[in-house]
Amino acid sequence: MDATVTTGTEDSVWGGGNRPLGASYGKMMMWFFIISDALTFSGFLVAYGFSRFKFIESWPIADEVFTHFPFLHGVDAPMYYVAFMTFILIMSSVTMVLAVDAGHNMKQKKVILYMFLTVIGGLIFVGSQAWEWATFIKGDYGALETKAGRILQFVDAETGKRAALADFTTELPEERVKHMSNEGIWFQSEGYKTSFSLNEVVEGFKANPNILIRTEQLNDEGEKTVLDRAQSLAQINNAVQVVEGANLIHNEYGNRLFADFFFFITGFHGFHVFSGVVINIIIFFNVILGTYERRGHYEMVEKVGLYWHFVDLVWVFVFTFFYLV
Amino acid sequence: MAHAHKLEIFRGLLKFKSNVQKIWGVLIFLSIVTTVEVALGIVKPHALTHSHILGMKLLNWIFIALTLVKAYYIAWDFMHLRDEKTALRRVIVWTPVFLICYLIFILLFEADYIYNVYKDGFVTWNF
Numbered sequence: 276m277d278a279t280v281t282t283g284t285e286d287s288v289w290g291g292g293n294r295p296l297g298a299s300y301g302k303m304m305m306w307f308f309i310i311s312d313a314l315t316f317s318g319f320l321v322a323y324g325f326s327r328f329k330f331i332e333s334w335p336i337a338d339e340v341f342t343h344f345p346f347l348h349g350v351d352a353p354m355y356y357v358a359f360m361t362f363i364l365i366m367s368s369v370t371m372v373l374a375v376d377a378g379h380n381m382k383q384k385k386v387i388l389y390m391f392l393t394v395i396g397g398l399i400f401v402g403s404q405a406w407e408w409a410t411f412i413k414g415d416y417g418a419l420e421t422k423a424g425r426i427l428q429f430v431d432a433e434t435g436k437r438a439a440l441a442d443f444t445t446e447l448p449e450e451r452v453k454h455m456s457n458e459g460i461w462f463q464s465e466g467y468k469t470s471f472s473l474n475e476v477v478e479g480f481k482a483n484p485n486i487l488i489r490t491e492q493l494n495d496e497g498e499k500t501v502l503d504r505a506q507s508l509a510q511i512n513n514a515v516q517v518v519e520g521a522n523l524i525h526n527e528y529g530n531r532l533f534a535d536f537f538f539f540i541t542g543f544h545g546f547h548v549f550s551g552v553v554i555n556i557i558i559f560f561n562v563i564l565g566t567y568e569r570r571g572h573y574e575m576v577e578k579v580g581l582y583w584h585f586v587d588l589v590w591v592f593v594f595t596f597f598y599l600v
Numbered sequence: 601m602a603h604a605h606k607l608e609i610f611r612g613l614l615k616f617k618s619n620v621q622k623i624w625g626v627l628i629f630l631s632i633v634t635t636v637e638v639a640l641g642i643v644k645p646h647a648l649t650h651s652h653i654l655g656m657k658l659l660n661w662i663f664i665a666l667t668l669v670k671a672y673y674i675a676w677d678f679m680h681l682r683d684e685k686t687a688l689r690r691v692i693v694w695t696p697v698f699l700i701c702y703l704i705f706i707l708l709f710e711a712d713y714i715y716n717v718y719k720d721g722f723v724t725w726n727f
Contacts, residue, residue, distance in 0.1 A: 296688040306688075310696055317700045321707050328711030329718070338641070358638040362631065369627045372678045376619050423727045497649060497657075513727060577680075584678040588671055595667040599641045600660045 305578045309585045312547075316589050319540050320596050326532045333425075333491035335529035336499070337598045343410050357598050360403045361590065364548075367396025368587040371555075375580045378573025383562065386576060390559040393583065397552040404545045411537065414520030416440065417469070418527040419476060421513040426529050428489040429480070430501050440517070443486050444471045444479035469517040480511055491529050537597070544593055547586045554579055606682050609673070626677045633666050 298306070327334050338353040345356070374389035417440035419427040429438040453468040471479075480486055488507035492500040502510060518527045526534035558579050567573045607622050608615045609629075616622035640648070640659060648659035676682045681689050718725055 296691075297685045298688055306692055310692060313696050314699060317696070317703060321700070321703050324704065325707040325711040328708050329714045331712075331715055354638055354641055358634065361634055365627065365630050365634070368674065368678055369623055372623050373620065375680075376623065421727065423725060425726055581679055584674055587678070588674045591667055591670050591674065595637075595663050599637060599663045 299574060301574065301578050302581070305581045309581060312585065313589075316540075316543070316592070319536075319543065320592060323536045323540060323596060326530075326536065330530050330532070332493050333530060334493075335491075335533045336493075336497075339499075340411070340528045340533075341407070341598060343415075345406060354598055356403070356407065357594060360400055360407075361594050363396055363400050363403070364587050364590050367393045367400070368584050370396060371580045371583045375573070375577045378567070378576045381568070381573070383565065383568055386562050386567075386573060387559070390555060390562055390576070394552055394555050394559060397548055397555060397583075401545060401548050401552065404541060404548070407541070408538075411534075412520050412522065414518075414527045416527065417471075417517065417519045419473070419511070419514035420516050420518050420525060421510075422515050423513075424531065425491055426518065426527060427510060427514060428499070428527070430487045430489045432485040432487050432504075437489075438486055440471050440476055440479075440519070443483040444475045445482055447472070447475050447478060449474065467519075467522075469519045471517055473514060473517050476517055477511055477514065481508070540593060540597065544586070544589055547589065551579075551583050551586050555583065605680075609677065622677065626673050630670055630673060633670050637663060637666050 294300075296303070341357060342351050342353050343356065344350060344352040370389045370392040374386050374393060377385035377389060416428060416437050418429070421427060429440070429443070430436070431438045431442075449472060484504060486507075487504060488502045488510050489499050490502060490510070494500050516525075518525045520527060521534040521537075523535055523538065525531065528534065558576060561567065561575070562573075567575060605619045605622070607617070607619065609622070609626065614625065616625055640662065644659065648662065649657050651658045653661055675693075681692065684692075
């Protein structure tokens with residue numbers, strides 16, 4: 276596999292086996308793919324930036340959205356879990372690069388071990404992302420949505436903490452049945468039925484004077500604006516529906532685009548991690564079968580490694596722009 | 601296949617004896633940077649959230665700078681760009697950097713314009 280480029284005759288230039296820029300064909304193509312994929316991800320992240328700058332004064336605060344940690348209920352742990360996920364991915368990047376290094380030294384046993392650890396790291400990451408999605412979709416406090424599509428959240432005036440809908444709603448003797456396609460000649464289907472009706476929330480709000488409304492608007496301190504009681508009572512009349520959790524159309528955390536971008540960008544990244552895990556497993560079995568030992572080099576591990584590191588690289592940016600900034 | 605690894609980071613400030621050692625060194629560095637990021641994100645020092653440069657909080661600029669530092673070490677040491685030929689490295693790095701900067705410039709300016717239209721456009725968006 277040594278360079279045959281420099282002879283300069285037409286035969287050897289077009290005869291194949293060239294390594295322009297010192298990179299083999301496979302590695303070069305992997306870099307082509309990575310650059311185009313990097314541009315795709317940049318497109319998504321810049322589009323996120325676009326929407327955020329458009330609604331710069333009312334964008335949700337990520338710290339207040341992602342506050343959960345598995346097995347720690349009710350503990351306010353902003354970003355700890357995402358930091359953990361970041362660490363897992365960096366760690367699996369390290370085991371990958373160790374596998375590449377072991378491959379260079381033709382140590383099959385070590386490559387097997389490190390590839391295995393990389394796959395495990397990838398699986399933990401994808402699992403964590405699934406958990407993160409589930410928590411996000413389920414929601415925690417619940418909110419109201421106004422005619423304009425703005426979100427009204429609730430705050431306890433005494434403690435200054437967020438109030439969940441269940442804390443103050445009054446049960447009303449009313450029946451609310453979910454629209455189903457098999458009922459009625461003309462129907463409007465609906466995705467989910469909320470635990471409380473709009474009336475129940477509004478009545479409960481009116482009966483509890485210590486509950487205030489928090490709007491999407493950010494104040495000078497970079498915090499969400501809390502209205503006083505009189506303003507809250509005026510604002511609640513604009514509400515048209517109850518929102519619990521998040522989907523592509525409504526979300527209780529604030530601007531609808533926030534949830535859309537969350538699902539789209541972390542989803543696309545998660546898909547990359549998933550396919551990375553699949554490719555890693557294939558390579559892992561090839562290493563066990565001794566394919567690269569017979570081939571005489573472990574360049575395939577290196578190419579897959581490039582992809583895996585790229586996935587890590589993208590996550591570094593997603594972490595910054597979605598969770599930190 | 602001869603594989604010569606360049607074994608120093610921070611412009612030669614830190615030299616490693618072997619490639620494996622360098623990998624662990626980079627991991628430690630990346631972990632420290634991530635820890636700093638998360639700590640800053642949780643503490644949110646008042647001095648950093650209330651000073652603005654180019655319309656953005658100083659804290660956010662710090663996050664972006666630290667992210668680029670992390671990206672540099674992932675690309676240079678994990679993806680072995682440090683060991684590639686200079687021409688290949690430049691093609692890989694500067695092509696996307698140029699295109700992404702252009703995209704950021706154009707879209708963020710447009711977004712700011714739309715923000716101002718929403719704000720001063722005599723149309724209410726909150727009712």
